[in-house]
Amino acid sequence: MSGAHAPAVAFDAVTVRYADSPAPALRSASFVVEEGELAVVAGRTGAGKSTLLGAVNGTVPHFTGGHLSGRVTVAGLDTRTHRPRDLADVVGVVRQDPLAGFVTDTVEEELAYTLEQLAVAPAAMRRRVEEVLDVLGIADLRDAPLSDLSGGQQQRVAIGSVLTAGPRVLVLDEPTSALDPAGAEEVLATLSRLVHDLGLTVVVSEHRLERIVGLADHLLLVHDDGTVTDGEPAALLATAPLAPPVVHLGRWAGWDPLPLTVRAARREARDLRTALETSTPPPGPAVPTPPAAAPVLLQGLGISVRHGDVTAVDGVDLGLAGGEVVALMGRNGSGKSSLLWALHGTGPRSAGAVEVRAGDTTVDPSRESPAQRRRHVGLVPQSAGDLLYLATVDAECRQADHEAQAPAGTARGHLDRLAPGIPGDRHPRDLSEGQRLALVVAVQLTAAPDVLLLDEPTRGLDYPAKEALTRLLRRLAEDGAAVLVATHDVEFAAGVADRAVVMAGGAVVADGRARDVLCDSPAFAPQVAKVLSPQRLLTVAEVRRALAAPPSADGARDLGGAGAGGSAPYPVLGGRR
Amino acid sequence: MPSLLPTALPRHLHPVAWWVWAVGLAVACSGTTNPLLLLLAVSVAALVVAARRGSSPWARAFRLYLLLGAWIVVLRVLLHVLVGYKVGQTRLYTLPSVDLPGITLLGPLYLEGLLAAAVEGLRLASLIACIGAVNALANPKRLLRALPGALHEIGTAVVISVTVAPQLADSVHRVRRARVLRGEGGRGLRSVGRVALPVLQDTLDRSLLLASAMDSRGYGRRPEQAAGARRLTGALTLTGLLGAAVGTYGLLDATAPAAVGLPMLAAGVLLCAVGLAVGGRAVQRTAYRPDPWAWPEWLVAGSGILAAVLVLLVAHRQPSAVVLPLAPLRPPALPLLAVVGLLAAALPAFVAPAPPVRGTR
Numbered sequence: 001m002s003g004a005h006a007p008a009v010a011f012d013a014v015t016v017r018y019a020d021s022p023a024p025a026l027r028s029a030s031f032v033v034e035e036g037e038l039a040v041v042a043g044r045t046g047a048g049k050s051t052l053l054g055a056v057n058g059t060v061p062h063f064t065g066g067h068l069s070g071r072v073t074v075a076g077l078d079t080r081t082h083r084p085r086d087l088a089d090v091v092g093v094v095r096q097d098p099l100a101g102f103v104t105d106t107v108e109e110e111l112a113y114t115l116e117q118l119a120v121a122p123a124a125m126r127r128r129v130e131e132v133l134d135v136l137g138i139a140d141l142r143d144a145p146l147s148d149l150s151g152g153q154q155q156r157v158a159i160g161s162v163l164t165a166g167p168r169v170l171v172l173d174e175p176t177s178a179l180d181p182a183g184a185e186e187v188l189a190t191l192s193r194l195v196h197d198l199g200l201t202v203v204v205s206e207h208r209l210e211r212i213v214g215l216a217d218h219l220l221l222v223h224d225d226g227t228v229t230d231g232e233p234a235a236l237l238a239t240a241p242l243a244p245p246v247v248h249l250g251r252w253a254g255w256d257p258l259p260l261t262v263r264a265a266r267r268e269a270r271d272l273r274t275a276l277e278t279s280t281p282p283p284g285p286a287v288p289t290p291p292a293a294a295p296v297l298l299q300g301l302g303i304s305v306r307h308g309d310v311t312a313v314d315g316v317d318l319g320l321a322g323g324e325v326v327a328l329m330g331r332n333g334s335g336k337s338s339l340l341w342a343l344h345g346t347g348p349r350s351a352g353a354v355e356v357r358a359g360d361t362t363v364d365p366s367r368e369s370p371a372q373r374r375r376h377v378g379l380v381p382q383s384a385g386d387l388l389y390l391a392t393v394d395a396e397c398r399q400a401d402h403e404a405q406a407p408a409g410t411a412r413g414h415l416d417r418l419a420p421g422i423p424g425d426r427h428p429r430d431l432s433e434g435q436r437l438a439l440v441v442a443v444q445l446t447a448a449p450d451v452l453l454l455d456e457p458t459r460g461l462d463y464p465a466k467e468a469l470t471r472l473l474r475r476l477a478e479d480g481a482a483v484l485v486a487t488h489d490v491e492f493a494a495g496v497a498d499r500a501v502v503m504a505g506g507a508v509v510a511d512g513r514a515r516d517v518l519c520d521s522p523a524f525a526p527q528v529a530k531v532l533s534p535q536r537l538l539t540v541a542e543v544r545r546a547l548a549a550p551p552s553a554d555g556a557r558d559l560g561g562a563g564a565g566g567s568a569p570y571p572v573l574g575g576r577r
Numbered sequence: 578m579p580s581l582l583p584t585a586l587p588r589h590l591h592p593v594a595w596w597v598w599a600v601g602l603a604v605a606c607s608g609t610t611n612p613l614l615l616l617l618a619v620s621v622a623a624l625v626v627a628a629r630r631g632s633s634p635w636a637r638a639f640r641l642y643l644l645l646g647a648w649i650v651v652l653r654v655l656l657h658v659l660v661g662y663k664v665g666q667t668r669l670y671t672l673p674s675v676d677l678p679g680i681t682l683l684g685p686l687y688l689e690g691l692l693a694a695a696v697e698g699l700r701l702a703s704l705i706a707c708i709g710a711v712n713a714l715a716n717p718k719r720l721l722r723a724l725p726g727a728l729h730e731i732g733t734a735v736v737i738s739v740t741v742a743p744q745l746a747d748s749v750h751r752v753r754r755a756r757v758l759r760g761e762g763g764r765g766l767r768s769v770g771r772v773a774l775p776v777l778q779d780t781l782d783r784s785l786l787l788a789s790a791m792d793s794r795g796y797g798r799r800p801e802q803a804a805g806a807r808r809l810t811g812a813l814t815l816t817g818l819l820g821a822a823v824g825t826y827g828l829l830d831a832t833a834p835a836a837v838g839l840p841m842l843a844a845g846v847l848l849c850a851v852g853l854a855v856g857g858r859a860v861q862r863t864a865y866r867p868d869p870w871a872w873p874e875w876l877v878a879g880s881g882i883l884a885a886v887l888v889l890l891v892a893h894r895q896p897s898a899v900v901l902p903l904a905p906l907r908p909p910a911l912p913l914l915a916v917v918g919l920l921a922a923a924l925p926a927f928v929a930p931a932p933p934v935r936g937t938r
Contacts, residue, residue: 117796
């Protein structure tokens with residue numbers, strides 16, 4: 001191969017422009033990813049991350065259309081003259097939804113597919129499939145149908161299916177965003193093994209930077225205007241708007257070098273922990289807890305859901321009070337969605353009772369007509385876009401007003417409150433994930449339900465969109481609604497929830513104040529809690545508030561001096577940020 | 578049951594061997610209306626299925642084929658009662674007849690007519706049992722993998738469409754639930770359009786994702802074929818298909834000259850095969866763990882062919898032995914040679930390797 005000494009991936013003044021869009025998706029991007037690096041691509045939704053990743057193997061523009069100027073080379077091969085299929089043994093591509101890219105139906109055949117296309121000799125093919133089965137630890141799944149696997153296993157098979165061809169570069173487009181924390185861990189552990197043991201070059205995009213930035217050698221920041229900045233992760237994250245909580249904490253505390261992992265931050269945080277200990281009394285909750293006398297708006301008793309032989313939900317009692325946001329957590333298949341749909345009354349319920357407050361009486365939502373039901377309980381499903389079917393945002397809003405028999409402009413009003421400035425003539429499919437979610441929530445709020453249930457709303461949302469969603473849900477709760485949100489995203493749950501409920505195997509295994517449930521669990525603890533343990537603080541905002549709490553007895557607070565020989569002076573409130 | 582052959586380790590038999598066996602058995606069935614022979618053939622198919630089917634979902638579908646067969650027998654008899662041409666000696670019952678222009682409904686029922694209808698239904702049912710048996714025994718996807726290289730793309734398309742069907746059902750379900758969330762009943766003609774549009778979008782998105790994934794995994798990575806070779810492939814295949822069509826017509830039409838029948842069909846099939854071989858030369862791909870063709874395959878395929886040959890031989894030599902004698906009505910004969918042939922078709926139950934047991938996870 002001509003490019004034995006060429007860098008793994010090189011972009012030289014690459015600009016990509018799609019036919020019907022005014023601004024380029026990628027603007028004169030120049031960077032080099034060297035052999036053996038793990039490069040993380042970060043940026044806001046719609047900033048051009050997928051375009052960048054697609055350009056690596058020539059899918060952009062060979063498959064997607066559009067115009068690419070500049071030069072992309074992979075291992076010395078120019079994508080101008082090499083189509084994606086010609087690069088199949090040089091670049092392996094793994095996408096967000098593994099199931100959508102599977103061509104065959106069992107693990108072993110899927111692993112062999114690329115090799116069959118490349119006409120590899122049967123003996124070599126057999127050997128490589130066996131090697132990859134071992135590298136990825138999926139040998140015991142070899143005969144399994146792909147659709148029976150868990151999300152993490154499917155994604156590992158998808159990685160394996162491109163790995164068999166022996167590529168030099170692995171490109172992954174948000175490989176963990178459809179997975180639960182355990183599945184995401186599986187995939188990330190696999191990635192780190194591929195980078196460290198096999199020396200593979202990996203280019204990966206990820207919304208939840210906290211999961212991956214600790215592994216990264218190289219960060220590619222795609223800005224909203226399509227330009228790309230690249231460099232050391234720690235250096236870039238010091239100023240980047242998108243950053244995981246641990247980086248926010250480090251920035252706020254002025255740590256240098258900026259820690260990227262919980263481990264590094266915990267070492268830096270000794271002084272901060274001491275300062276927090278002395279700033280007793282312990283901080284109040286991040287958000288005011290609802291008054292004890294808050295009315296219970298929805299009560300589920302002994303709910304069971306069976307799908308065929310499988311018991312998805314097993315005798316769950318759950319009450320939702322007005323003014324609280326409840327996070328429903330648990331691994332994939334633990335029954336979260338089934339419980340949500342059963343509480344809403346649209347999904348099946350094998351046993352148990354659900355009562356929703358409707359004025360002065362209570363009703364069972366499953367006995368009501370769909371139109372009546374949504375006045376009491378609203379649900380935003382996992383693929384929220386399914387709710388939209390009209391051609392423009394305005395049409396959707398008008399239809400929502402009509403469906404809910406609300407005064408004209410109600411839905412648009414909600415939408416402007418949630419996500420201001422969405423043009424009314426835009427097609428819903430052209431909105432960003434966050435804007436589309438806001439539109440769906442606005443449609444559901446138009447019916448003025450007292451209880452809102454959301455299933456995995458943060459999927460595909462970037463940090464600013466998640467913050468906006470947090471503010472929105474808090475505001476709903478302040479207005480007296482009860483909100484139940486099923487989520488995998490511990491950082492989001494830490495920021496939004498008053499109460500956390502953890503499910504496993506269809507039963508509730510923990511139910512209590514979010515602070516207690518999240519801090520006590522190694523799986524669900526947010527980064528800030530891990531850094532500051534045993535302090536029970538969930539977010540950077542809470543840390544700030546804790547240190548700004550009524551000063552201790554000696555009056556003036558000199559946090560810099562509080563820690564013995566602390567090198568980094570902690571900012572007094574109002575100092576930084 | 579374990580294989581009688583000590584060296585036969587559990588493995589998948591080559592799907593083409595099962596198809597040859599089943600087609601042989603089906604040809605034997607089509608050559609007779611003797612209920613004893615037909616029932617024997619169905620029993621043989623059932624025995625082999627019981628002994629050698631795998632653990633896959635379609636392996637359990639054999640019962641459905643048998644039910645379908647039984648339903649066909651019943652339907653055939655009912656049709657005979659309703660519109661059939663009634664002749665015979667033994668009158669069983671007389672239904673009031675309805676005279677319509679050109680046709681008489683109901684009317685007298687004769688034992689001979691009913692039996693004739695039943696054995697004709699039984700013949701069709703036994704053909705269906707043969708097809709059901711091979712579906713239970715040979716994974717249809719493995720058959721597609723055994724296709725010649727030139728047909729590889731068609732095989733891929735079929736596999737994908739089979740995989741996509743459940744995903745489509747899933748997306749219809751999801752979108753309908755979303756409609757209910759917006760307060761619609763989810764029924765009625767208007768809701769069809771509102772479900773269809775998002776489902777269609779979903780399907781298109783999925784297809785594009787899959788196409789892009791296949792593209793980046795090397796699908797269609799073949800050197801451009803020379804124009805001459807492409808034209809040759811097209812001409813050979815087209816001529817071959819034409820020849821095969823004319824040949825089939827000649828074979829079925831008794832008045833056609835003999836040369837138009839079997840020779841024409843054979844020549845057409847041969848031309849098609851050459852066309853496929855020429856087209857397949859350009860396809861550079863290999864098969865992962867292809868099914869081997871060893872002597873169990875020869876035995877299984879041979880037993881099916883033997884059944885067909887022996888039954889057709891008996892039908893040729895003593896035609897009265899392979900039909901149910903109706904005028905006068907007599908119990909059917911039991912020709913030894915045909916029985917031996919059908920029993921030989923039960924051989925795969927003993928000589929075919931047992932299918933591998935799926936590893937427990």
